[in-house]
Amino acid sequence: MAHSGTLFIISSPSGAGKSSLIRALLERPSADGKLQVSVSHTTRDKRPGEEDGVHYHFVDKAQFERLIERGAFYEWAEVFGNYYGTSREWIDQLLVQGIDVLLDIDWQGARQIRKQSPSAKSIFILPPSREELERRLHARQQDSAEVIKNRMAKAVSEMSHYDEYDYLLVNDTFEHALNQLSAIIEAERANTGKQAVRYQDLLSRLLAE
Ligand code: GDP
Ligand code: ADP
Ligand code: 5GP
Numbered sequence: 001m002a003h004s005g006t007l008f009i010i011s012s013p014s015g016a017g018k019s020s021l022i023r024a025l026l027e028r029p030s031a032d033g034k035l036q037v038s039v040s041h042t043t044r045d046k047r048p049g050e051e052d053g054v055h056y057h058f059v060d061k062a063q064f065e066r067l068i069e070r071g072a073f074y075e076w077a078e079v080f081g082n083y084y085g086t087s088r089e090w091i092d093q094l095l096v097q098g099i100d101v102l103l104d105i106d107w108q109g110a111r112q113i114r115k116q117s118p119s120a121k122s123i124f125i126l127p128p129s130r131e132e133l134e135r136r137l138h139a140r141q142q143d144s145a146e147v148i149k150n151r152m153a154k155a156v157s158e159m160s161h162y163d164e165y166d167y168l169l170v171n172d173t174f175e176h177a178l179n180q181l182s183a184i185i186e187a188e189r190a191n192t193g194k195q196a197v198r199y200q201d202l203l204s205r206l207l208a209e
Pocket of ligand 2: 012013014015016017018019020021136137139140171172173174175
C-alpha cells in the first residue's frame with residue numbers, strides 16, 4: 001500500500017542522549033501529530049519512573065519468545081543480556097497514515113530494518129567524549145554501577161558501527177543536536193515521492209487541464 005510516512009532509526013551508545021533528544025523532538029510544535037516514537041517490547045527490568053506501555057512494553061522472556069514465534073516483530077535483538085523488539089503492526093498503521101516513526105534501536109536492529117525497509121533513514125548519535133558519556137550515564141541516576149560499567153564496555157563496539165548510518169550527529173550542545181535532528185526529519189518530509197502521495201489531491205487540482 002502507498003504510504004508517505006518515513007521510518008527513522010536512531011542509535012547511539014547508551015547514555016549519548018537519544019531518549020532525551022527524541023523526547024524533546026516530540027515536544028516541538030512542528031512534531032504535532034506528524035511524528036511518533038515506537039514503543040519497543042523488552043525483557044529488561046523497569047527503571048524507576050518508567051511506565052509500561054509508555055517507555056516500553058515490559059514482558060517476560062516466555063512472552064517475548066511467543067511474540068517472536070507469532071512474527072510480531074519487525075526486528076528484535078539481544079542487547080546487554082535482555083531482549084528488545086519493535087512490533088510491526090502499530091508502525092505499519094502509522095506509516096500508512098503518513099506519520100513518521102522514530103525507532104530507538106541498536107545497530108543490530110538497524111540492520112534488520114534496513115533490509116526490510118530500504119527507504120528507512122538512519123541516524124547515529126555520538127557523545128562528545130568517552131568521559132562525558134560515562135558522566136551522563138551516572139548523571140541519569142537510573143542504572144547501578146555494574147550496569148554502567150557494562151554499558152561503557154560495550155560503547156566502543158557500538159560506536160564502531162557509525163558508518164552504516166545515513167547521518168552522524170555529535171550530541172555536545174543539546175539544542176544544536178536537536179536542531180540537526182529536526183532538520184533531517186523535515187528535509188525527508190519534503191522528499192518529492194513522499195509529498196506526491198501526501199498532496200495527491202492538490203497535485204491533481206493544480207495539474208488539471
Ligand atoms: P538507553 O539507550 O541507555 O536509554 O537504553 P535503553 O534500555 O532504552 O535501550 C537499550 C538498547 O536497546 C539500545 O541500544 C537501544 O538502541 C536498543 N533498543 C531499544 N529498543 C529497541 C528495539 O526495538 N529494537 C532493537 N533492535 N533495539 C532496541
Ligand atoms: P540514551 O537514551 O542515549 O541512553 P539519555 O537521553 O538517557 O541517553 O541521556 C543520558 C543522560 O545525559 C541524561 O541524564 C540526559 O539528561 C543527559 N544528556 C543528554 N544530552 C545531553 C547533552 N547534550 N549535554 C549534557 N547532558 C546531556
Ligand atoms: P535501555 O535498557 O537503556 O532502555 O536500552 C538499551 C539499548 O537497547 C538502547 O541502545 C536502545 O536503543 C536499545 N533498544 C531499545 N529497544 C530496542 C528494540 O526494540 N530493538 C533493538 N534492537 N534495540 C532496542
